[in-house]
Amino acid sequence: xxxxxxxxxxxxxxxxxxxxxxxxxxxxxxxxxxxxxxxxxxxxxxxxxxxxxxxxxxxxxxxxxxxxxxxxxxxxxxxxxxxxxxxxxxxxxxxxxxxxxxxxxxxxxxxxxxxxxxxxxxxxxxxxxxxxxxxxxxxxxxxxxxxxxxxxxxxxxxxxxxxxxxxxxxxxxxxxxxxxxxxxxxxxxxxxxxxxxxxxxxxxxxxxxxxxxxxxxxxxxxxxxxxxxxxxxxxxxxxxxxxxxxxxxxxxxxxxxxxxxxxxxxxxxxxxxxxxxxxxxxxxxxxxxxxxxxxxxxxxxxxxxxxxxxxxxxxxxxxxxxxxxx
Amino acid sequence: xxxxxxxxxxxxxxxxxxxxxxxxxxxxxxxxxxxxxxxxxxxxxxxxxxxxxxxxxxxxxxxxxxxxxxxxxxxxxxxxxxxxxxxxxxxxxxxxxxxxxxxxxxxxxxxxxxxxxxxxxxxxxxxxxxxxxxxxxxxxxxxxxxxxxxxxxxxxxxxxxxxxxxxxxxxxxxxxxxxxxxxxxxxxxxxxxxxxxxxxxxxxxxxxxxxxxxxxxxxx
Numbered sequence: 220x221x222x223x224x225x226x227x228x229x230x231x232x233x234x235x236x237x238x239x240x241x242x243x244x245x246x247x248x249x250x251x252x253x254x255x256x257x258x259x260x261x262x263x264x265x266x267x268x269x270x271x272x273x274x275x276x277x278x279x280x281x282x283x284x285x286x287x288x289x290x291x292x293x294x295x296x297x298x299x300x301x302x303x304x305x306x307x308x309x310x311x312x313x314x315x316x317x318x319x320x321x322x323x324x325x326x327x328x329x330x331x332x333x334x335x336x337x338x339x340x341x342x343x344x345x346x347x348x349x350x351x352x353x354x355x356x357x358x359x360x361x362x363x364x365x366x367x368x369x370x371x372x373x374x375x376x377x378x379x380x381x382x383x384x385x386x387x388x389x390x391x392x393x394x395x396x397x398x399x400x401x402x403x404x405x406x407x408x409x410x411x412x413x414x415x416x417x418x419x420x421x422x423x424x425x426x427x428x429x430x431x432x433x434x435x436x437x438x439x440x441x442x443x444x445x446x447x448x449x450x451x452x453x454x455x456x457x458x459x460x461x462x463x464x465x466x467x468x469x470x471x472x473x474x475x476x477x478x479x480x481x482x483x484x485x486x487x488x489x490x491x492x493x494x495x496x497x498x499x500x501x502x503x504x505x506x507x508x509x510x511x512x513x514x515x516x517x518x519x520x521x522x523x524x525x526x527x528x529x530x531x532x533x534x535x536x537x538x539x540x541x542x543x544x545x
Numbered sequence: 546x547x548x549x550x551x552x553x554x555x556x557x558x559x560x561x562x563x564x565x566x567x568x569x570x571x572x573x574x575x576x577x578x579x580x581x582x583x584x585x586x587x588x589x590x591x592x593x594x595x596x597x598x599x600x601x602x603x604x605x606x607x608x609x610x611x612x613x614x615x616x617x618x619x620x621x622x623x624x625x626x627x628x629x630x631x632x633x634x635x636x637x638x639x640x641x642x643x644x645x646x647x648x649x650x651x652x653x654x655x656x657x658x659x660x661x662x663x664x665x666x667x668x669x670x671x672x673x674x675x676x677x678x679x680x681x682x683x684x685x686x687x688x689x690x691x692x693x694x695x696x697x698x699x700x701x702x703x704x705x706x707x708x709x710x711x712x713x714x715x716x717x718x719x720x721x722x723x724x725x726x727x728x729x730x731x732x733x734x735x736x737x738x739x740x741x742x743x744x745x746x747x748x749x750x751x752x753x754x755x756x757x758x759x760x761x762x763x764x765x
Contacts, residue, residue: 241595241604242582243748244682244722244740343742353682353723355742409554409562454570455686457595457602457679459560481597481679481686489557517558518607525608 220284220370221334224318227276228362229434232338232369233331235268237346237356241457241480248348248356251275251435251476251499252329254524255293258385259333261535262290262310263376267528269337270347272363274330275435277323281332283313284368288335288376291319292385294327294500311382327500336374351435352477377542385531400426400506403494406517408462408486410451418445418469422487427471427507435477438498440507444469451485458482461490461498463509473498493520551600551623553616559592559607563619566599570688570716574599575676577628579752584622588615596677596752598686598717633675633753638720640669640711640733644764647733651765653713656696661765667691668732668758673718675754683722683740683748687756690718702728709734711758735761 233256236249250256250273257267272279277296283289290310291298298305301317313319321330340347340358349357358367411419421443432439445465458464462474464484473490474482475498488509490498501507551565563581565574578601582594585603590610595602605615642665643650654664673687695716706712706727712719714729721727722739735758739749750756 238604239593240682241593241602242678242752244679244684245747344747350682350742352725353740353742360742406555406557408556409552409564454566454598454600455677455679456562456564456597456600457556457560459557459602459604461557479680480595481677486556489555491558493558514555514558514607514612518611521558522608 220368222282223363223367225280226363229275230363231349232270232357233273234270234347236348237344244480246477248350248476252293252496254496256331259290259292259331263335265337271333279321282318285315288312290333293330294324296324297322308385309382328502329499334371335376336372339370339372377539379542400508401497401501402508402510404491404512405488405509408489410485413447415446423509429503429505433503437472437474437478440471453483455481455483462486463488491517560604562602564600580626580628581622584626588618635755637757637759638735638737639761640735640758641762642733649730650732669760673756675750685750687718698728702726
């Protein structure tokens, strides 16, 4: 069992979400940075979809009440286990009574903590992800509070002494500190052609910043005003995470993991799936730039992710084969 | 039945939006949307089919199929599918009009230029269709509202509209499955539960279902 010592309500239990229920109005949900949670799980030999904790508000502290192992990925923040500092993207053992501490990120916005065996919670509609809007899943459908206790599934986790780390080539650029705008690849969406040529040019030609109105449902952006050629009244339609809507204010909203499943605002573009983690790690105030790509490029990016995932599993198996169970 | 050629657009790398709307919402087009949604689920690589209002979002695995192929298949389903293939369930929903949990009833009647009793009578006289489920878990977009009873959405949405609220937004009607923000007007409430996450069948209503409201009380 683990006990939460310091947290905020935006911190929730997440897994890889509950796809398959969009037609019931239920969002996919799950980790905003899916890759970070999947890798944290894989580092411990878990199924990539095991339930862990998404930390969106730091600092975060928990205490282990049993000997177990944890992996911390996602944002680049100072992490310590029982006062011993650990590098980012590290898997390590933690002894009963010791505290795991995550300080405010230097780069990025969301940290992920996986536990050997995963958090032992009942699945709701096939997932342990917290759906805050619908108040179900996770721990009683709510964010984590101080004093919450969470059980772990039994696990045999093999780690080398001192733990081990994961280095991600595609994330190396992000470690530069986001000095320049974060680039997000986009595909044009249904109403792209209904915007003025000026709006189309400004969308990809100018920078956008993430306003304070940013959470798991979506981010409101600030920048140039995007205008339609003429007003549009759309009927409600299904939307996916990454959809960039433009409400009458002309300031875009990017819909994310917990977005409503249907919307009615005109859509100028969709951020490709392979780049959604960049948004998950973009804090309030971060600057964004949209880069148009083809469907072929977006599909190849997904294929590369899957290939990389398989290679990671193979490498992890090698590490495990040389390690003893803790 | 004549239904126009739909417009198909990309909704990211893993989804297509088929828009069959020809202006205002149309029931015949919606019947086709339901039928095509069911048929689309049998296509190779298709993961989800999400009926909207006269449109359909189809989510697929781009590594198992591709957008062009799915688009072509959707286009032929749209022309070849029998629109009457969905048989919905009939539901009767007891509804208490007005009162503290139906605070817009008097304003709605005034907007329609009708008495409260006549407004309620007309609202309860219609059979509604569940056109789509979406936005939030179990929320039904209902078609069939008497055009005389339509009322454009509030300019400022309420931050909290209670679970069970029966609401009107433009020409659409709905029922809140959970407490959430909404810009629609609140005309009454029902105790019927629309969504139970832990239940084997979490959502009460399905696209194609029919609803009648039964007057459980009127409090002006």
